[in-house]
Amino acid sequence: MPSPQSLPEPVGDTGVAKLALRDQLLTARRRRPLAEVGQDARAIADHLLVAPEVRRAATVACYVSVGTEPGTTALLDRLTSAGKRVILPVLLPGNDLDWAVYHGETSLAPAGRGLLEPMSARLGADAVATADVVLVPGLAVSPTGQRLGRGGGSYDRALARVPLGTFTCVLLYADETGVAVPTEPHDQPVTAAVTPHGILRF
Template identity: 40%
Template sequence: MSDDIGHQKRALRAELRERRQLLSETARDAAAAGIRVQLDALLEHTGARAVSCYLSATTEPGTREFVEHAVGRGIRVLLPVTRSDGLLDWTVASADGDIAEGLFGLPEPVGELLGPIAVNDVDLLIIPAAAVDTHGMRLGWGRGYFDKTIGSMEGCPPVYAVIYDSELIDEVPREIHDQPVSGVVTPTRTVPLAPRRR
């Protein structure tokens, strides 16, 4: 990573993290309700029967309502579990699944681990992001788990990043290993994006 790009990424992440922390509980609840509506509509549009998602942390746009609702509708939802080697294991979400603190203090499911290749069986990936630009480039939180996952998949299905409305921006700093997404889901809209070719 060039020092300049690394600095740009750290500065942008810090700004976005601070903005998220300033949101009121009411705003977060409204965002979670909007995310559920948008993700439900995305499932209908894509016809996905198996998806990967994640358990949102307090300051992230809420995905938990969506996960619970999808499981209740018979959708197979895989949730990530971080590993120290930089890869993700996966477990199947259940209606009464337990949650524990993961490797980085974030909420993760407790359940039978399926290994990194389990995600190859999903029809749609729903992933976290700090921001996404209008070319489909995603800025993550700096650990590279989802970039590695997407980059390793053959025939990768559509990938949608969940962000707040203000986090779809003109451009994010990018490096060669950064993976684009197919679109974004915000509390008010779902935006398909045309990723910039490398």
């Protein structure tokens, strides 16, 4: 997941609340045992692969997880094995996202900020709008689908390009759902969240 240096948060209570919540959630993630992270990643992949929205999708936008984020390595390979066209983000200088097709683990190369990115041809920032399913990273989600990201705004920009009605789903741990997420006008909600326990639809 892209972990860009945060863009300046607006001065005020909302910005301060977001920073404090991010710090709390990231601290909890760093404490997760790696064995648990791997087990949870497999459970998340299991839930997504049987979801009707994913089963009927031709193109899925996803991302390459890093560290103790809910893992996507097995998910990416299972999606391609199921015949899905998978597109992955490429972080641009202004923190916007370009996209490129995933052709397996060997098609990824190290990029800045500890990320792995696809080496295939760039498709353009609007390519995310062609996806039938958009799977995004996050740190928490509210009971109404308001997602808390890392603060760079990359995925809010991407989600703003996605047609209304598209299945947009954030990958989280169970204790990161139902959180009171501070929101601002530019924040884009998701239609679902998946955890090791299942899929929540908003």
